[in-house]
Amino acid sequence: MSVQTDFSSPAMSDLTELGGIVPSVSPQSESWSASVVAEPVEVLTNDEVNKEYRHLVVRCGEVSASAAPGQFFQLLCPQTGGEQPFLRRPMSLYGADPERRQVEFLYKIAGAGTRGLAVLRAGDQLDIMGPLGVGFKLDPALRHIVAVGRGAGLATLAPLAKAAKANGTSVTAIFSARRPELLVSVDLFQRQGADVIAVTDSESTSGPANIERILRGLIADGRCEAFFTCGSSRLLRVQQRLAREFDISGQVAMEQQMACGLGLCFCCVRDFNVGGEIVHRRVCWDGPVFDMMEALP
Amino acid sequence: MIDLSVRVGGLTLANPVMPASGTFAEGLDKAIDFNRLGAFVTKTITRELRAGNPLPRVVERPGGLINSIGIPSKGVPYFLEHTLPYYASYQPPLVVSISAPTAEDFAHLAAELTRPEISAIEANISCPNIEEDGKAFAMRAASTEAVVRQLRAATPLPLWVKLTPNTGDLPEVANAAEAAGADALVVANTILAMAIDLQTFKPCLGNVMGGLSGPAVKPIVLRQVYQCARTVGIPVIGCGGISTTEDAVEYLLAGATAVQVGTATFVQPAAMTTIIDGLAKFCERRELDRISDLIGAVINEEADEPELAWVAPRS
Numbered sequence: 001m002s003v004q005t006d007f008s009s010p011a012m013s014d015l016t017e018l019g020g021i022v023p024s025v026s027p028q029s030e031s032w033s034a035s036v037v038a039e040p041v042e043v044l045t046n047d048e049v050n051k052e053y054r055h056l057v058v059r060c061g062e063v064s065a066s067a068a069p070g071q072f073f074q075l076l077c078p079q080t081g082g083e084q085p086f087l088r089r090p091m092s093l094y095g096a097d098p099e100r101r102q103v104e105f106l107y108k109i110a111g112a113g114t115r116g117l118a119v120l121r122a123g124d125q126l127d128i129m130g131p132l133g134v135g136f137k138l139d140p141a142l143r144h145i146v147a148v149g150r151g152a153g154l155a156t157l158a159p160l161a162k163a164a165k166a167n168g169t170s171v172t173a174i175f176s177a178r179r180p181e182l183l184v185s186v187d188l189f190q191r192q193g194a195d196v197i198a199v200t201d202s203e204s205t206s207g208p209a210n211i212e213r214i215l216r217g218l219i220a221d222g223r224c225e226a227f228f229t230c231g232s233s234r235l236l237r238v239q240q241r242l243a244r245e246f247d248i249s250g251q252v253a254m255e256q257q258m259a260c261g262l263g264l265c266f267c268c269v270r271d272f273n274v275g276g277e278i279v280h281r282r283v284c285w286d287g288p289v290f291d292m293m294e295a296l297p
Numbered sequence: 298m299i300d301l302s303v304r305v306g307g308l309t310l311a312n313p314v315m316p317a318s319g320t321f322a323e324g325l326d327k328a329i330d331f332n333r334l335g336a337f338v339t340k341t342i343t344r345e346l347r348a349g350n351p352l353p354r355v356v357e358r359p360g361g362l363i364n365s366i367g368i369p370s371k372g373v374p375y376f377l378e379h380t381l382p383y384y385a386s387y388q389p390p391l392v393v394s395i396s397a398p399t400a401e402d403f404a405h406l407a408a409e410l411t412r413p414e415i416s417a418i419e420a421n422i423s424c425p426n427i428e429e430d431g432k433a434f435a436m437r438a439a440s441t442e443a444v445v446r447q448l449r450a451a452t453p454l455p456l457w458v459k460l461t462p463n464t465g466d467l468p469e470v471a472n473a474a475e476a477a478g479a480d481a482l483v484v485a486n487t488i489l490a491m492a493i494d495l496q497t498f499k500p501c502l503g504n505v506m507g508g509l510s511g512p513a514v515k516p517i518v519l520r521q522v523y524q525c526a527r528t529v530g531i532p533v534i535g536c537g538g539i540s541t542t543e544d545a546v547e548y549l550l551a552g553a554t555a556v557q558v559g560t561a562t563f564v565q566p567a568a569m570t571t572i573i574d575g576l577a578k579f580c581e582r583r584e585l586d587r588i589s590d591l592i593g594a595v596i597n598e599e600a601d602e603p604e605l606a607w608v609a610p611r612s
Contacts, residue, residue, distance in 0.1 A: 028330055028332060028333060029330050029331075029332045032326075032330045032331075032332070034327065034328055034329075035327045036327040036328045036566065037328065038328070038565055038566055038567060076564065084359045084360070085357065086357040086358070086359065086360065086361060086362060086511065086564070087355075087357050087362060087563060087564065088563075088564060129328075129566060257352075257353055257355065259355045259362065259364075259563050260320070260562070260563040260566075261563075262322070262324040262325055262327065262328065262566060263322055263323075263324035264320055264321060264322045264324060264325060264562065264563070265319070265320060265355065265364070265366065265563060266340075266349060266354070266366050266369050267353075267354045267355040267364065267366065269349065269352070269354075269369070280348060280349070280369065285324055
């Protein structure tokens with residue numbers, strides 16, 4: 001189809017004679033550069049880790065590969081089987097390698113988005129956006145920290161192992177899952193020199209009372225100067241209680257349904273207790289990592 | 298070089314692309330160079346402090362999403378102290394979106410925001426009017442005229458009026474806004490919608506109903522922009538499902554002088570700057586010196602009254 005339109009406009013030279021009223025197409029800032037990018041990346045591997053989790057590794061650009069522990073990406077998941085995920089899906093960073101320009105994710109197939117991710121093969125393209133949010137703050141002065149995670153929270157805590165080792169901070173990880181074969185990140189933490197204590201529902205070791213007993217032991221041994229946690233409200237409450245009792249600091253990575261990932265839409269707000277006042281914070285922008293004592297499980 | 302500038306309701310914009318209110322905040326500057334935008338449009342602010350609606354606030358559906366955020370607002374003092382200074386360092390003009398429960402409150406807020414740092418007011422009159430049983434101002438011509446008249450008297454700033462797509466009287470509402478002194482119309486807001494969870498049998502949104510946006514609404518709002526643009530003499534800013542350069546061009550052809558991009562930014566944060574680049578390329582390809590030549594350039598010379606009669610059947 002061809003549409004002919006008479007756009008009888010004066011030529012550029014005529015306009016210039018009228019006093020140079022042609023503005024620049026679009027001014028650009030000289031010093032600005034993107035610290036969040038949405039980019040197509042190449043899938044390197046996308047393998048099954050166990051019955052529930054898959055491990056995705058992609059080759060990305062410099063900005064994405066600079067992601068820090070606790071930050072996340074928004075993935076534009078492929079459409080499969082007639083499902084049409086419209087929004088991106090937030091995904092915790094599992095690992096980042098600035099030299100090799102890689103980022104890694106660990107995910108559980110749970111809905112339309114992750115079902116789409118599962119079909120990706122090496123060589124496929126995926127649109128990722130990040131790095132997003134405020135990650136963990138690791139004080140290099142800390143000598144011993146404790147990481148407490150359950151379920152997908154283990155993936156979020158994973159980058160801490162490497163970062164803590166680089167700081168010379170020793171890590172004790174208490175990892176909880178329904179069954180032993182569903183535990184993830186154990187090898188990763190052990191490779192970085194961490195002590196891993198695995199607790200599971202099937203062995204009846206994952207209850208809050210047992211976790212509290214383990215944590216009290218670590219505190220008594222001087223091996224718990226800070227808590228880092230993700231993935232369980234019950235375990236968060238235990239740590240908050242102990243943190244108050246022993247005056248220990250803590251950080252928690254929170255989850256919430258998200259849309260934009262950049263603090264624009266206010267879809268992912270949660271309540272936080274800040275000095276006795278309940279305030280709304282955006283998980284994607286103010287977090288996802290928050291002061292553990294302000295979080296409301 | 299292509300001239301991308303447009304004149305919208307008392308302002309000259311470097312290009313016709315700006316964010317839709319509620320989909321834009323400071324955080325987006327991590328992903329795009331703010332100085333490239335035609336204008337800034339803030340999230341709607343209110344005088345009262347508002348926490349927003351219960352969660353979940355967003356649900357996706359094919360080709361779009363339904364939101365019921367509920368206009369969380371930290372009030373005017375916070376806006377003046379934090380938000381205004383932030384935008385002062387950028388070149389694009391700042392358009393401040395406002396909302397209020399009564400016409401009088403709308404006027405007070407507009408007067409309070411009549412300041413040199415603000416280039417225009419966008420009155421979001423798609424919100425409930427508590428004096429009319431919660432029915433949005435922009436649902437009817439009379440309530441639109443009343444609120445716009447009070448706004449007009451309250452501020453000399455360019456006044457943009459954002460209409461709702463949920464009225465059956467859109468051209469009448471558009472006329473009423475113009476007659477009462479609006480400098481431009483923003484057409485439109487989200488379309489009232491709903492979704493139900495088949496696991497729980499509960500509505501997907503905490504607020505039960507919400508507003509649909511995204512590519513799914515584009516053909517509807519495009520039609521509304523077309524209807525408004527040929528009804529009023531003031532500029533119309535198109536807002537509804539624009540995610541690509543082609544979408545933006547379609548809106549310009551339908552009569553929009555500028556466009557607002559919203560939901561697309563949630564999926565591709567650089568959607569606006571990508572569209573700006575695309576518009577320049579489109580003009581180049583079509584050998585147009587000026588983007589403004591596209592405004593209202595839709596050709597329907599063959600259509601005459603009898604053929605159009607079915608669109609609005611006589612009762």
